[in-house]
Amino acid sequence: MSAPTRPLAAVLAAVGIPMFMVTLDNLVVTTALPVIRDQLGASLTDLQWFVNAYTLPFAALLLTAAALGDRIGRKRLFLAGIALFTLASAACATATEPWMLTTARAVQGAAGAAVMPLSLTLLAAAVPSRMRNAAVGIWGGISGLGVAVGPVVGGAVVEGLDWNWIFWLNVPVGVLALVLAAVVLGESRGGARRLDPLGLVLSAAGVLALVWGVVDGPDHGWTSARVLALLGGGAALMAGFLVWQRVNPVPMLPLSLFRNRGFGVVSAVAFAFSAGVFGSVFLLAQFFQVVQGLDPFAAGVRTLPWTMAPMVVAPIAGLLVGRVGARTLIVLGQALLAAAILWIAAASTAIVGYGALVGAFAMAGVGMGLTFAPMSTLVLASVDESQHGVASGANNTIRELGVAVGVAVLASVFSSRGDYISATAFVDGLVPAIMVGGLVVAAGTLIALFLPGRHPRPSAAQVSVADENATPLPAPVG
Incomplete structure (x- = not known):
């Protein structure tokens, strides 16, 4: 029924x-x-x-x-x-x-x-x-x-x-x-019928160690025994996870996902996007308080041209993706983001007025809005319906890793050039850090050029595996 x-x-x-x-x-x-x-x-x-x-x-x-x-x-x-x-x-x-x-x-x-x-x-x-x-x-x-x-x-x-x-x-x-x-929601399932306890433990422990190592890097030093142990241990656990997924007949993360060009490339773009953007936002949110002396609420309001624009642009991008293709929107969005972040880096000084930055903030917001929906659409379109859950989880994990890496790396660049003792000292660290963020997003723009021109279809191998393991879905609602 x-x-x-x-x-x-x-x-x-x-x-x-x-x-x-x-x-x-x-x-x-x-x-x-x-x-x-x-x-x-x-x-x-x-x-x-x-x-x-x-x-x-x-x-x-x-x-x-x-x-x-x-x-x-x-x-x-x-x-x-x-x-x-x-x-x-x-x-x-x-x-x-x-x-x-x-x-x-x-x-x-x-x-x-x-x-x-x-x-x-x-x-x-x-x-x-x-x-x-x-x-x-x-x-x-x-x-x-x-x-x-x-x-x-x-x-x-x-x-x-x-x-x-x-x-x-x-x-x-x-x-x-x-x-x-x-x-409102109906129940659905997908993927293999059996649990993969070893895969669950290896993936969770590996990602935890990697993110923890990245978070601790700026404070404890990237060459400290603590950070090297966390990063090395996390890499070893993730390597073990990938090996296990390869040999396990019912893996929690089918590696066939990454043989699909659309899913593999969009995952790389998502990592670069998250690292460059959220690493930059982390420092810019402090810029308004440390350099311009604003209270937290006023500082948050100043970022709204950037952070509110996706709420308007993303639904429009969702409507356009079927007509112009995900690649076009993602490349355009990433290019606008990279240009906006580099603009902010070039314009930032200890005495810069908000008017010199607001245009770049709005451009960055439009770029984010053009990126959100097409990336999510491409993730879903790359795999069989029964693999939507694991594909979404994998893509979100990659994005969260990007956030952690971006914040840690840009904070490290900042601390090597600047500090909080004065507005000038803060900007001395902010500018090179934001520049790095912009270059990371620019690299993501180049990677996005390799996305398929149309929505990718699941490979025959993926469909075959999905058909063998899928649990029937309920009829769609809505």
Whole structure:
């Protein structure tokens, strides 16, 4: 019997509200760190862990969550992730010691890993193929909105209420999202029928060690025994994971995914995009506070031409991708991003006015908006429908690795040339770091030229494997 039809708006709300909550919390805490430090008596190391405790399990468990969802039910795991995220948010809000907040943030990150990749997979399963590009475009806009308003919401809440409300706001939103997803979404599965426990452990531990090593690099030194052990151990674990996936008859990550040119190239573009863009945004958000003396809310508002534009542009790109092709939009978007970041690097001085930067910020926002939806569409179009979950999880993991690498590398470039003692000293470090970010995105633009001109189709091998392992999907909703 087919699943009941649901309006597209209801489906988008069911997958978009939880994803917005998760992406918002990735950045919302950053503007509250000075207040949290005072009220909890936290050290500088504690402040770093308030951020990293979320990022590390989030990045490490994305692929694992996608694989588990394929096997035990995507909707079931999605609902569990929303419920756990909501409970962890309440635990964050009631924390009275730094270790309590760090622990609750780690649980938030783990729960968020179950929400982010499955939101796209459930959306793809819930809408007819003729509406998928537009739906993915709107999904990309919602994702961009979470990134956009994170610093602004954090600054506004801290100035108007108390830092605890950053997390209390998630509780009613999480309850609403849980009910909406339970009522609107249908269950779906995909991939192999059996679990891959060794693959789960190797992938999660490997990604965790790599991201941890990258995060610790600027503070402990890239040649320190600690960082080398983390990076080397992570690389060894990931190598073991890839070997195991190659010989395992029912792998959690079919390596045949990367034999598809569309999926392989878009993954490389996603890494360069995340590393260059989010590494630059990390430093630019501080620029407005350190150099121009703005409060957190005002600094967040200054970034809105960049961070809000994807909410408008991404849905339009989703509508255009079927006409002009994903490659055209991604190449154009990456080129605009690279040019905008290099423009910002060239224009930044200790006395620069906002008017000299706002045009570059708007250009960067348009570039991001042109990139979000086509990349997601290309990921889904590259694989068989039963592999949507694992493909989405793999692509999101690569993007999160890019974020961690970008922030760490650009912070290292910054610290080698500048510091926080004065506005001039900060700009001395900012300019070369942002320049590196722009060049990384430019490299991604060149890589994007190798994307297929039309939506790729799954290879015969992929379809064969998928047909053998797939669990029948419910009839589409919407």
